[in-house]
Amino acid sequence: MRQRAARQSMERLLRLQAVTSELSQALTPEQVASVIVGQAGPAMGACEACIYLLSEPGMLRLVQSIGLSEKAIARWQWLPVTAPVPIAQAARTEKPVWVESLESFRQRYPALDDMPLSQNGAWAFLPLYVERRLLGVLAMGFPLGRGFVAEDKDFACLISRQCAQALERALFYARERELREAAERARAEAEEHRRLLELEHRRLQAVLQQLPQGVLLAEAPSGRMVMANDRALRLGKCSVPVYLDWLLKEYSSTRGFHPDGRPYLPSEWPLVRALSGEEVHGDVMEFPDTEGPSLTLEVNAGPVRDAEGRVTAAVAVIEDITERLRMERALREGECVFRRIMESDMMGLSFCDRDGVLLEANDAFLSLVGHDREEVRRGDLHWRELLPPESEAVAGKLRELWMRGASPTFELELLRGDGGRVPVLTGAAWVEEQNRILTFVLDLSDLKRAEGALRFLATASRVLGQSLEVSDATLQDVAGLASLSVASWCVIDLATPEGLLRRAAVAHREEARAERLRRGWPLPPLSDSGGPLLDAMHSGEPLLFQDFGVETWRYLAPGSVPEAEDMPDEVCSVLVVPLRSHERTLGLITLGSCSQRRHFGIEDISLGQELAHRVAAALESARLFTDSQRAVRLRDEFLAVASHELKTPLTPLRLQLQGLRRVVESLGGRSVDPERVLRAARICEAQVRKLSGLVNDLLDVSRMAQGRLLLRLEQVDLVTIARDVLAQFSDEASRAGCAVELWAGAPVVGQWDRVRLEQVVINLLTNALKYGAGRPVHVRVWVEGGVARLSVRDEGIGIAPEHRSRIFGKFERAVSERHYGGLGLGLHITQQIVQAFGGSIRVESEPGRGSTFTVELPTGVHAMLAHPAT
Structure with a gap:
């Protein structure tokens, strides 16, 4: 029995030690409660445990539990200390409550009969208190009574x-943490208050600094300056007393004067009077300046009082009124100034009476309306003679003038004495002192011309943008718009691929002259060596002829001066603008103006250039669209050809393999004739080599497009490579019926890539055998001027002149792929390899007489290889 008791004591001691260890590591009440429920209860053998803490006076709150149902937890979340339950009893009495069986529990706490409990059990309710202070209650339930x-x-x-x-x-610990957090919050709040106070101070300083007036603050009673904004400091540089160490006694040494010339006494200064409690308003002070005009200030000052009404400081607001006084003097001189304006030509000015009779007008007004001063002097000029008959709105403006004494500015057209019209901006005001109406007019001719030019350009852009292709009909519409809006006639000439100019569009405001203009306007060929029109096209600079006549015709096109009846009666001006895009010459646009009031000047060049730019952009867009369509067609053709070419070697390859399989199956295990296998293998190898060549060509084109053509340079003999390639193609030359002849002398050695150079010779020789079948092929290798040369000449079908410029392009060919096949990549790859070596390739050909391809290569390492060896 003693051993058993000792063992139980030891177990309890160990459990107590474990619980104490866990409790020592818990820092918050929640962590402590979790350890009590999770560790202390099981340490005593309990199957249920919960802990209530005294959260507020008279109330217990469930904070942790184990083994309790959710229903029980929800019901007993809060417990008053006065409740007839064992937990509240333990809290009230601060003594443990022991319930040793279910029967005892029911007897002692009949109010809890509806509480579901185990049939057999025991409960312990232990108050948690320290130094007679209740903290909570620990409740535990044990499995057996x-x-x-x-x-x-x-x-x-x-x-x-x-x-x-x-x-x-x-x-x-929690209380300490709360106090610490409260202290941190208080410190943060204090810091925030300090920051806000400093912010308000800075804002006040900013407001004072932005004031247009100077602000001074002086303390009382010493008069020492304690604050002055920037405006006050700037005024201080003009002999005004603004110094932060300024005292009352300093005023006796400063010279300030009243408007009547009396000097300010020290006691009369506004800030001094404010320090004594006086309010000062509108004092005017003058400060002479020996280096310039005097400074005149208006000063307002007042005292600053504390809560008891004592004067603690004085503030003064200083405003520089020098300019205002100067403006007032200027206003007094206004009549003189206005007379000068009337005499100037800045704008048209006129005076009229209420009936509209002009009483006075300056020269600018009379020049604008085309009348003279004598008509005004006689009283013969009336406003109704200057207004168009359809100007009903003007009558409303005049009625507004009679009612309000002024009318807003508005636009209208005035009738000139010569019958023409001029657009103007006008406005009027009733001059009450003189009992007459003052009217101003501004000439809007240039503005209207600019607006018309903008409308024309916008309309021309819409016309050019209606289709992806710019046809001659579209250009004719543009020329017609130009002849009706910004010019009298328009001619558009376009460059052709053959180096000529063709007349694409001609429009004249008078339709009868359009055809004569088409025939008569000079059209020099682009191949000509000179002339103003060609010079303008090549340089991109426009030509302006403000007075266009017979001499100008001779200057532009000697020998093509039109007949006298074709020449316009009035004086014309002509503007010639080149059509250029990305340094390409596209043609010319020529604009002519024969109107009396509309001659081209320097300001019209930008209009012509903008029109040319839009036409050139439309032409370039049309070209790009055509090129893109051609590229799409070329892609489709290439895909069809590539499919055919890649399939061609596969057919005999499949047939040979199928034949070998049938032979092997028919022999029933006997050996196959080796000669038959070798013959099939050679055919298959040739087809695989052809297929590999097609794939390699495609890979080479892809590498070249990405700039990844690799060159491995070494000492290579071009003569040896040519001989090896000719020997390799001897069978193919025999099948083509071509006798291949090599002309070569001494070795031609250079720094080249052997494999790529072989590819060049193979491509040129293959091309000659394909297009010169049945006729000799001549290959020549030689050195001339330190440059290695390779030429391959056939006597086949030749190349038409229009195809020579594009045979080196990707997927390009000069003949139909149906008759000759191929991907159209051989010459393109050859050109790229030659250029990578720093060389060049050219072709000479005549249809029906064969072609000669000549390759020129530098023999040393090229310093600017596009794709250096890696």
Whole structure:
């Protein structure tokens, strides 16, 4: 029995030690409660445990539980200390409550009969208190109903005390943390208040600095300046007393004067008077300046009082009114100035009476309306003679003038004395002192011309943008728009691929002259060596002829001066603008103006250039669209050809393999004739080599497009490579019926890539055998002027002149692929390899007489290889 008791004591000691260790690591009340429920209860053998803390006076709150149902937790979340339950009893009495069986529980707490409990059980309710201060209650339920012996109760009380101490420590720690956080918040609030105060101070300083007036602040009673904004400091440089160490006694040394010339006494200064409690308003002070005009200031000052009404400081607001006084003097001189304006030509000015008779007008007005001063002097000029008959709106403006004494500015056209019209901006005001109406007019001719030019350009852009292709009909519409809006006639000439100019569009405001203009306007060929029109096209600079006549015709096109009846009666001006895009010459646009009031000047060049730019952009867009369509067709053709070419070697290859399979199957295990296998293998190898060549060509084109053509340079003999390639193609030359002849002398050695150079010779020789079948092929290798040369000449079908410029392009060919096949990549790859070596390739050909391809290569390492060896 003693051993058993000792063992139980040891177990309890170990459990107590474990619980104490866990409690020592818990820092918050929640962590302590979790350890109590999770560790202390099981340490005493409990199957249920919960802990209530005294959250507020008279109320217990469930903070942790284990083994309880959710329903019980929801019901017993809060408990008053006065409740007839064992937990509240333990809190009230601050003594443990022991319930040793279910029967005892029902008897002692009949109010809890509806509470579901196990059939057999025991409960312990232990108050958690420290120094007579209740912290909470620990409740534990045990699985079997049994009595609690003294050792059990002592052990439970010991654990409860440990738990209470840990809980007290956690509460102290939490309280300390709360106080610390409160202190941090108080410190942050104080810092925020300080920051806001500093911000308000800075704002006040900013406001004072932005004021257009100077602001001074002086303390009382010493008069020492304590603050002055920038405006006040700037005024201080003009002999005004603004110094931060300024005192009352300093005023006696400063010279300031009243408007009547009396000097300011020290006691009369506005800031001094404000320090004594006086309010000063509108004092005017003058400060002479020996280096310039005097400074005149208006000063307002007042005292600053504390809560008791004592004067603690004085503030003064200083405004520089020098300019205002100067403006007032200027206003007094206004009549003189206005007379000068009337005499100037800045704008048209006139005076009329209420009936509209002009009483006075300046020269600018009379020049604009085309009348003279004598008509005004006689009283013969009336406003109704200047207004078009359809100007009903003007009558409304005049009625507004009679009612309000002024009318807003508006636009109208005035009738000139010569019958023409001029657009103007006008406005009027009733001059009451003189009992007459003042009217101003501004000539809007240039503005209207600019607006018309913008409308024309916008309309021309819409016309040019209606289709992706710019046809002659579209250009004719543009020329017609130009002849009706910004010019009298328009001619558009376009460059052709053959180096000529063709007349694309001609429009004249008078349709009868359009055809004569088409025939008569000079049209020089682009191949000509000179002339103003060609020079303008090549340089891109426009030509302006403000007075166009017979001499100008001779200057532009000697020998093509039209007949006298074709020449316009009036004086014309002509503007010639080149059509250029990306340094390409596209043609010319020529604009002519024969109107009396509309001659081209320097300001019209930009209009012509903008029109030319839009036409050139449309032409370039049309070309790009055509090129893109051609590229799409070329792509489709290439895909069809590539499919055919890649399929061609596969057909005999499949047939040979199928034949070998049938032979092997028919022999039934006997050996196949080796000669038959070798013959099939050679055919298959030739087809695989052809297929590999097609694939390699495609790969080479892809590498070249990405700039990844690799060159491995070494000492290579071009003569040896030519001989090897000719030997390799001897069978193919025989099948083509071509006798291949090599002309070569001494070795031609250079720094080249052997494989790529072989590819060049193979491509040129293959091309000659394909297009010169049945006729000799001549290959020549030689050195001339330090440059290696290779030429391959056939006597085949030749190349038409229109195809020579594009045979080196990707997927290009000069003949139909149906008759000759191929991907159209051989010459393109050859050109790219030759250029990578720093060389060049050219072709000479005549249809029906064969072609000669000549390659020129530098023999040394080229310094600017497009794709250096890696």
